[in-house]
Every structure is written in structure tokens, then in C-alpha cells.
Amino acid sequence: MAEVQDIEFKDPAAHSASVAEELQDIQGEKMVLNMGPSHPATHGVLRIILELDGEIITKAVPDVGYLHRGDEKIAENMTYTQFIPYTDRLDYLAPLANNVAYALAVEKLLGIHDKLPPRCQYIRVICCELARISSHLLGLGAYAMDVGAITVFLLSFTEREKIYNLCESLTGARFTTSYTRIGGVSRDTPPGWCAAVRKFVNEVVINIAEVETLLTRNKIWVDRTRDVGVISKETAIDYGLSGPNLRGSGIEYDLRKAQPYLCYRDLQFDIPVGSVGDSYDRYLVRMEEMRQSVRIIHQCLDKMPGGFDNASKEPVNVADGKIVLPPKDRVLSSMEELIHQFILVTQGMNVRPGEIYFGHENPKGELGFYLQSRGGGTPYRLKIRSPSFVNLSVLPHIMPGHMMSDTVVILGSLDFVMGECDR
Amino acid sequence: MTAREQASQLKARFGDLISEPVEFCGDVTVRLADAERVVEVCDFAKKELGFNFLVDISSLDNYGEDPRWTVVYHLRGLETGCELRLKTDVSEEKSELPTVTGVWRTADWHEREIYDMMGIRFRGHPDLRRILMWEGYPYFPLRKDFPLAGKSSEVPEVAFTRPAPLAGGPFVTVAGGKDAIEREPRVRNPED
Numbered sequence: 164m165a166e167v168q169d170i171e172f173k174d175p176a177a178h179s180a181s182v183a184e185e186l187q188d189i190q191g192e193k194m195v196l197n198m199g200p201s202h203p204a205t206h207g208v209l210r211i212i213l214e215l216d217g218e219i220i221t222k223a224v225p226d227v228g229y230l231h232r233g234d235e236k237i238a239e240n241m242t243y244t245q246f247i248p249y250t251d252r253l254d255y256l257a258p259l260a261n262n263v264a265y266a267l268a269v270e271k272l273l274g275i276h277d278k279l280p281p282r283c284q285y286i287r288v289i290c291c292e293l294a295r296i297s298s299h300l301l302g303l304g305a306y307a308m309d310v311g312a313i314t315v316f317l318l319s320f321t322e323r324e325k326i327y328n329l330c331e332s333l334t335g336a337r338f339t340t341s342y343t344r345i346g347g348v349s350r351d352t353p354p355g356w357c358a359a360v361r362k363f364v365n366e367v368v369i370n371i372a373e374v375e376t377l378l379t380r381n382k383i384w385v386d387r388t389r390d391v392g393v394i395s396k397e398t399a400i401d402y403g404l405s406g407p408n409l410r411g412s413g414i415e416y417d418l419r420k421a422q423p424y425l426c427y428r429d430l431q432f433d434i435p436v437g438s439v440g441d442s443y444d445r446y447l448v449r450m451e452e453m454r455q456s457v458r459i460i461h462q463c464l465d466k467m468p469g470g471f472d473n474a475s476k477e478p479v480n481v482a483d484g485k486i487v488l489p490p491k492d493r494v495l496s497s498m499e500e501l502i503h504q505f506i507l508v509t510q511g512m513n514v515r516p517g518e519i520y521f522g523h524e525n526p527k528g529e530l531g532f533y534l535q536s537r538g539g540g541t542p543y544r545l546k547i548r549s550p551s552f553v554n555l556s557v558l559p560h561i562m563p564g565h566m567m568s569d570t571v572v573i574l575g576s577l578d579f580v581m582g583e584c585d586r
Numbered sequence: 587m588t589a590r591e592q593a594s595q596l597k598a599r600f601g602d603l604i605s606e607p608v609e610f611c612g613d614v615t616v617r618l619a620d621a622e623r624v625v626e627v628c629d630f631a632k633k634e635l636g637f638n639f640l641v642d643i644s645s646l647d648n649y650g651e652d653p654r655w656t657v658v659y660h661l662r663g664l665e666t667g668c669e670l671r672l673k674t675d676v677s678e679e680k681s682e683l684p685t686v687t688g689v690w691r692t693a694d695w696h697e698r699e700i701y702d703m704m705g706i707r708f709r710g711h712p713d714l715r716r717i718l719m720w721e722g723y724p725y726f727p728l729r730k731d732f733p734l735a736g737k738s739s740e741v742p743e744v745a746f747t748r749p750a751p752l753a754g755g756p757f758v759t760v761a762g763g764k765d766a767i768e769r770e771p772r773v774r775n776p777e778d
Binding site for chain 1: 611671691718
């Protein structure tokens with residue numbers, strides 16, 4: 164691990180509490196301010212109850228759950244495949260990555276996660292990295308806009324539009340992709356898609372560089388974000404932060420490296436880490452992660468088994484009729500495939516009893532699924548470990564002591580999505 | 587040191603309290619016989635075995651079995667790279683176990699969520715309130731005997747719930763009922 168400088172961060176809550184007691188007669192009462200659930204800076208439906216002493220925050224109580232839809236309950240009442248569309252609606256800024264995470268979790272439970280065809284793995288990695296770029300672009304655009312730099316938002320949304328176009332030609336949907344299937348993907352890449360991805364990643368680096376010139380050395384941006392929302396290494400681990408928020412605090416931990424899945428073992432990429440753990444570091448980490456994603460996508464395209472348009476007809480699904488739906492023409496002409504199709508559609512695949520946890524490096528952090536099967540076609544329990552939920556739990560610790568106007572900076576730098584937090 | 591060896595160390599330290607480690611799909615699981623001693627075990631795992639990162643706490647409703655609840659901790663050592671699953675059972679009459687917020691602060695919200703969804707209480711938790719549902723909601727929706735459609739409830743001037751219209755269908759499961767393989771898949775009402 165690289166040399167990382169730790170900065171001692173006084174507990175602002177304790178500090179301000181003792182000061183507040185001394186000055187109570189002079190200052191009078193504290194003001195309680197409700198922020199959200201419909202506030203542009205809370206990116207969705209987060210509500211924070213702030214206790215203010217003048218302009219200084221003395222206490223912050225996040226209130227989550229406004230987007231709770233009971234996904235875990237719903238999952239217990241349907242087959243494994245039927246739950247895939249629900250995963251789109253977790254982190255709805257990176258649905259492709261959620262699809263992959265869920266599919267990998269079920270595949271681990273089935274014991275086929277290491278039998279995936281290489282082409283499928285490479286396509287999935289490209290999907291994950293596109294989702295990462297898309298999510299970071301939005302997170303960055305919204306973050307910068309909240310701080311007052313609206314140009315960044317326009318630039319990043321121009322690029323995201325291209326990712327949506329790629330999603331559309333790959334999956335048929337721009338937003339709710341539902342692309343993966345248990346044991347593979349719903350369809351191979353369409354003709355010309357890989358070339359379009361190559362064109363896109365070449366364009367996006369120019370855009371990222373432009374954003375960089377707008378922000379990284381911008382005095383206003385640096386003044387607003389530096390030393391704001393500092394999360395020390397110990398705090399980050401103690402609160403279970405993951406993803407760019409953990410790495411922003413100087414901990415070099417990335418599930419793609421620590422527990423490589425898919426074909427990440429064969430790919431070269433670096434893990435950017437912050438040094439101080441403030442909002443500025445988290446911004447820098449996300450910027451670099453996008454560049455690393457571009458690097459990964461280039462390698463995937465170079466190594467793509469079967470070439471861009473799959474001239475050698477590489478499979479994209481595991482060859483197991485009890486897991487993956489057979490091709491339609493075979494269903495109509497062969498008895499065995501007809502039976503497989505019927506069983507899979509009506510009962511779902513028969514999953515062996517057992518329990519697994521699978522953690523996936525999503526753009527927001529570690530998206531984990533704890534699955535317990537007691538046999539049959541539906542999960543007995545599916546628990547979603549959502550990174551946004553865990554990342555937000557650090558708010559009461561880091562907010563006190565900051566100015567009211569720093570809340571938008573801290574929230575922007577944590578980059579959360581309520582769909583995933585509330586499930 | 588692998589996760590399995592660490593699990594054995596845990597067993598060596600706590601003896602019969604910890605079950606033999608079970609490995610499935612690369613995940614190592616140990617069971618803790620007495621939920622009351624979870625803090626002690628977690629503290630040892632963190633300080634001596636390097637499990638400094640609590641990934642997640644889940645809960646299971648073993649409806650129709652005794653003990654009814656299982657609380658599942660996912661531990662990870664960021665430096666050692668090991669993961670360990672620690673499971674402990676809690677009976678329905680008791681529905682309570684000590685909190686591990688003193689060991690990892692991230693447990694705070696996970697435990698609140700379990701209390702909210704399953705109704706298992708964590709003794710000593712600094713702020714055990716509902717987190718996803720609102721204060722005053724009368725049910726615990728992730729229990730197996732809670733219907734998928736939901737139940738009627740009302741907290742005046744706060745919120746209310748009504749059962750959702752469900753179309754039925756092959757995949758509406760009922761606690762203690764047949765599983766998807768056994769039951770007739772085509773015709774089914776949510777209430778049978």
C-alpha cells in the first residue's frame with residue numbers, strides 16, 4: 164500500500180457541543196432545519212434533519228426509506244430470473260452493473276461462475292465499466308452543479324447520452340437494461356456495437372480531460388471541496404464504506420483486485436486512492452477511475468473472444484439447458500429443449516440448497532447479494548447489501564462542524580442513489 | 587492465513603460455542619451457539635484475527651422452525667483478504683441479542699434495518715428506531731407470515747398502507763406453503 168498521510172480530524176460534534184454549552188446564554192436556541200426529501204442536492208429522496216447553530220451544523224440525522232419498495236420481499240416471491248428487472252431499479256444510474264452483480268451472485272450459488280464462456284465475461288466487463296463511467300459522469304456532473312459549476316453537468320450529460328445509445332443498441336432499453344441472464348447475457352453484441360464502444364471511449368477521454376481543466380485546478384472548486392467532509396481511514400473502515408468513498412480515504416481496496424471475478428484477472432488497471440479523505444480526494448478518485456475504466460474497455464475490445472462481430476460464433480451463454488433458455492428455433496423443433504423451456508419458464512431453475520455472499524465492485528461501492536436457497540425455483544432469502552445505504556450511514560459522523568453550505572458538497576462527494584439505499 | 591484457518595482459530599478460542607467451519611462455494615461459515623456472546627466473538631475476530639470490516643448483517647426468518655430467527659454477520663479482513671460468515675440463532679420468544687455497534691460502527695444501520703424488517707431487537711443499540719418504514723408502522727414486513735400484498739395500517743397524519751392488488755400467478759409464495767417445484771404453477775390466487 165502506498166504511503167498515505169493521515170490527518171487528525173477533531174470530533175466536531177464533541178467540540179461544538181462543549182462550546183455550545185458555554186455560549187448557550189448568548190446564542191439562544193439552535194435551529195432545526197429539514198432538508199429534503201425533495202431537495203435538488205439530496206439527489207433523490209434523502210431527508211436530513213439538520214440542527215444548526217447559526218450556520219454551523221451541530222447535528223445531522225439522515226432519514227432514509229422514502230423509496231423503499233420491498234425488493235427483498237419481492238425477490239422471495241419470484242424466480243431468480245424474474246428478479247433481474249428489479250436489479251435495474253437499485254442503482255438506476257448503473258443498471259448494467261447491477262445486472263451483472265446479481266447474475267454473478269446467482270451463478271455462484273449454482274456453482275457455474277467459473278464456467279462462463281470467455282466472450283460473455285468480456286461483454287459483462289465492458290458493461291460494468293460503461294456503467295461505471297456513466298454513473299461517475301452523472302455523480303460528477305450533479306456534484307459540480309450543486310457547487311455551482313453547471314458547465315460540467317452539460318459536458319458529462321452529453322457523454323452519458325452516448326452511453327444510453329450504446330445501451331439501447333445492446334439491450335433494447337436505454338435505462339432499464341435487464342441485460343444479463345443467469346448463465347450468460349440476453350443477446351450477443353449487435354453488429355457494429357464493439358466498434359461503437361471503441362469510438363465512444365476515444366471520445367469520452369477528451370471530455371474527461373475537459374472536465375478536468377474546468378475543475379481540478381479551479382480555485383473555487385478546490386476551496387469549496389478541500390478539507391470538507393474529511394473521512395479518516397479508520398472511520399471509513401469502521402463505517403464500512405466501499406467504492407470510491409473508501410479509496411478516497413486512502414485505502415487501496417477494490418473487489419476487482421481483491422477478489423477478481425469475470426476476466427478482471429487478465430486485465431491491467433490501477434486503483435486510484437486519495438490521501439486526505441476529503442471531498443476533493445473523492446472527486447479525484449472518480450476522475451481517475453473513469454480513465455481506468457476506459458483503459459479496461461480498450462483491453463476488453465482488443466482481447467474480445469470471437470472478434471468484434473463474433474465471426475467464430477463464440478457462445479455467450481453456458482451450455483446448460485437447465486439454466487439458460489434454449490434458442491427459440493430449437494424449442495419449436497426438439498422435445499428436450501421444449502421441456503427445458505417449459506420448466507424454466509413455469510418453475511424456474513432448480514437451485515441447490517445453500518447460501519452464498521457475493522460482493523461486486525459497483526460504481527457506488529460494494530453491491531453484495533446474500534442468497535439463501537432451500538432448493539426450488541425461488542430464493543428463500545435475498546439480502547441486498549447496498550453501498551449507498553452503508554455510505555450514507557457515515558453522515559451523522561462527518562457533517563457536524565461544517566457550514567450549512569457544505570452539506571451539498573459532502574452529499575455530492577459521497578455520490579449515493581436512493582433507489583439502492585432504500586431498496 | 588486462509589478464512590478456514592481463521593475459523594479454526596475462532597473455534598480453538600471459544601470451543602463448543604463455535605461450530606465446525608463449513609465451506610460452500612468458497613464461503614466459510616461458522617455458527618455461534620449462544621447469541622448472547624456475539625459481541626465477545628466479534629471483538630476477538632476483529633482484534634485478533636484482523637476482521638476489521640463488517641460487510642453486512644442479514645437476518646433470516648426460519649418460519650415454522652425453532653429457533654425462528656438467524657442473524658448472519660459477514661466479516662472481512664481488508665488486510666488479510668479473508669471473509670467469514672458468522673451465524674447465530676435467536677428464538678422467537680426472545681427476539682433479542684446484544685448489539686455489535688461497539689465493535690463496528692457500521693452495524694448501527696444494519697441492525698436498525700433488521701429491527702425494522704424482522705422485529706429482532708438489539709440490546710444496547712444507541713438508537714434502535716425503524717429506518718426504512720416510518721415510526722409507528724405496526725408490522726415487520728420481511729417476516730415470512732407477512733403477505734406479499736401488505737396489510738392495512740394507518741398512522742393518522744403520517745402515512746397509511748393498503749394491500750396492493752396482486753394478479754396472482756405462479757410465483758406468489760406463501761410462508762410454509764409448497765415451493766415452486768411442487769405446486770401447480772399455472773393457476774393460483776395470492777391468498778391460497
